[in-house]
Amino acid sequence: MSIIVKNISKNYNGQLALDNISFEANEGQILGLLGPNGAGKTTTMKILSCFIPSSSGEAHVYGLSTQSKEFEIKKILGYLPEHNPLYGNMYIREYLSFVSDIHKISDKKNRIDELIELTGLSYESNKKIQDLSKGYRQRVGIAQAIIHDPKVLILDEPISGLDPNQIIEIRELIQRLKYNKTIIFSSHILQEVESICDSVVILDGGKIVANEKMSNLSNSLLNHQKTVIEFTKSVSPELLMSSINNIQLEKISDTKYSISSSSSEDIRERLFDFAVQNNNKILELKSQHTSLENVFKTLTKISGND
Amino acid sequence: MISIFKKEIAYFFSSLTGYIVLIVFLLLTGSFIWIFSSTSVFNYNYASLGQLFAIGPIAFMFLIPAITMQSFADENQRGTLEFLITKPIGDWNIVLGKYLATSCLIILSLLPTLVYYFSLYALGSPPGNIDSGAVLGSYIGLFLLGNIFASIGLFISSFNANQIVAFIITAFACFSMFWVFDFISTLPLAYGKADNLIKSLGIEYHYDNISKGRVDSRDIIYFLSIIALFIYLTVISLGRRKW
Numbered sequence: 417m418s419i420i421v422k423n424i425s426k427n428y429n430g431q432l433a434l435d436n437i438s439f440e441a442n443e444g445q446i447l448g449l450l451g452p453n454g455a456g457k458t459t460t461m462k463i464l465s466c467f468i469p470s471s472s473g474e475a476h477v478y479g480l481s482t483q484s485k486e487f488e489i490k491k492i493l494g495y496l497p498e499h500n501p502l503y504g505n506m507y508i509r510e511y512l513s514f515v516s517d518i519h520k521i522s523d524k525k526n527r528i529d530e531l532i533e534l535t536g537l538s539y540e541s542n543k544k545i546q547d548l549s550k551g552y553r554q555r556v557g558i559a560q561a562i563i564h565d566p567k568v569l570i571l572d573e574p575i576s577g578l579d580p581n582q583i584i585e586i587r588e589l590i591q592r593l594k595y596n597k598t599i600i601f602s603s604h605i606l607q608e609v610e611s612i613c614d615s616v617v618i619l620d621g622g623k624i625v626a627n628e629k630m631s632n633l634s635n636s637l638l639n640h641q642k643t644v645i646e647f648t649k650s651v652s653p654e655l656l657m658s659s660i661n662n663i664q665l666e667k668i669s670d671t672k673y674s675i676s677s678s679s680s681e682d683i684r685e686r687l688f689d690f691a692v693q694n695n696n697k698i699l700e701l702k703s704q705h706t707s708l709e710n711v712f713k714t715l716t717k718i719s720g721n722d
Numbered sequence: 723m724i725s726i727f728k729k730e731i732a733y734f735f736s737s738l739t740g741y742i743v744l745i746v747f748l749l750l751t752g753s754f755i756w757i758f759s760s761t762s763v764f765n766y767n768y769a770s771l772g773q774l775f776a777i778g779p780i781a782f783m784f785l786i787p788a789i790t791m792q793s794f795a796d797e798n799q800r801g802t803l804e805f806l807i808t809k810p811i812g813d814w815n816i817v818l819g820k821y822l823a824t825s826c827l828i829i830l831s832l833l834p835t836l837v838y839y840f841s842l843y844a845l846g847s848p849p850g851n852i853d854s855g856a857v858l859g860s861y862i863g864l865f866l867l868g869n870i871f872a873s874i875g876l877f878i879s880s881f882n883a884n885q886i887v888a889f890i891i892t893a894f895a896c897f898s899m900f901w902v903f904d905f906i907s908t909l910p911l912a913y914g915k916a917d918n919l920i921k922s923l924g925i926e927y928h929y930d931n932i933s934k935g936r937v938d939s940r941d942i943i944y945f946l947s948i949i950a951l952f953i954y955l956t957v958i959s960l961g962r963r964k965w
Binding site: 462465466467468469487490491493495497498499501502503504505506510514515517518519560 | 724
């Protein structure tokens, strides 16, 4: 385990931002931190990057404690803070050269060229940072975080506010970096986490509501299948309920229903038979994939009811 | 530390702050020494740089807060402080790098005024009739005074996210450090009892001593310890995030 977070809590002036959270992350893996705003994602990342200490509990990065080995951790960690703070008045190369000086990189010039190439900044490389578009600024932020080839990369909302093309590019960039690094990535955009991460920790109100491998997460909640059906003639909900077992109905109109089934069986065949038996026709029949969004809604709602 | 120092210097001269500070300082001191008839050396009839060292502290009193007001306030506001702190630099090096950059700017603003000294040296009758010891002492004093203002400015900037607020508080703090102790010592409350002690807490007392050309270790220690105190307080203030 390259990152171990154990029973961490964080109190901001009496307000509990993190409540006893624990999780682990492996090398070569992208861990997604997911949660609504104010869930504690940024606080977790700030603790891991040694910006602030935790109120209780401990975190280890490659065996180094965030409490006693701050300086050593900072050397092997790349961090892109939320909102990607940069020095707008600097030129890209000037800025990257400043960061490489901090990290005491010996072959500075080649490393900067390499990074500019890797992050796709070549066309813009002679500009000042303040003249760059948001997507390019984000690349500078990522370049800054990986300049010393860190073992751990922490990216706080790296894709927020980017346009769809930029999102794809940044996503590919992060995927490429994954090899021999541990990447922690936070987002409140579910599709992102779904498409990039290998495992996900879902936070809500400072607590972990789910901590699973990406594949397990969807499976464990996929037994709730949802099917939308529209008939030509109106159907009474009672009739539908009595003909097909184990379903919950949500009436959209007299002819249209959204049906959730608690069994793993596909109910579409039975719906077809039902229509035939009742001399009705089907206009629309579609099975809805349980997206992370639904999983997320379900999970955060559960914790909200606690 | 060196990388922070270089970054700050580059910032001073890319954002014009540096140039403006240098120009304004020279304009102010230059006009008092050479142009304004009530203070000009031509009317004073003595080859003396006294005006430079009388105006210098006042010019520094608002120019240095203008330099330091952005140092942490701006980084705080832009979030770049988080960036710096999460890099392997260390709080001490961040503060010292910024302090040394400001100190360097003070030296750069004092350097051109050497022209005044050489001009007066030549204008003296006979040439060279100028108290060089006092001038050297005054330069040391003015430099150290500027450094005190810089360390105060850094400290105040470190806990203010607003640059204007940082500027005003720093300017007032510098003003107080310079004159207020001297003023308090003349109040009936202190006069004749602790007046000398109170007076010696202020900068002016030590600055006056040094300006006479008497570079006394006690005064130097006073300047250095005040600078060290405020640098230390700045480091503590940066560490507030851990509280």
